[in-house]
Amino acid sequence: MSARKRMPYGLKSLVECMSRAALLEQPxxxxxxxxxxxxxxxxxxxxxxxxxxxxxxxxxxxxxGKF
Known part of the structure; x- marks a missing residue:
């Protein structure tokens, strides 16, 4: 069974958005x-x-991104 099938729905999108925000903000x-x-x-x-x-x-x- 692949990891993709075990990942909760939407988690990948959430992590991508969080990562992008952290990279842009550089906190x-x-x-x-x-x-x-x-x-x-x-x-x-x-x-x-x-x-x-x-x-x-x-x-x-x-x-x-608009803030």
Whole structure:
């Protein structure tokens, strides 16, 4: 069984967006930055747990880049 089949849906997209944001921002405190990033993404999601994880990750990435 490949690792891809064991990976939760949307995890790859989430990690890609988080990595891109960290590379663009170059924070001194990476864990703190990622914690804040995910917290803001959860607020962006607005409590709608049924929204597609990939869609939320990429839409948040687009909005985050505009700040």
């Amino acid at each position: 001194d405190d990476i864990p703190g930055f990622l914690s804040k990033y995910v917290e803001e993404m959860m607020q962006f999601r607005g409590g709608d747990e049924l929204r597609d994880t990939k869609e939320v990750a990429f839409n948040f990435q687009e909005q985050w």
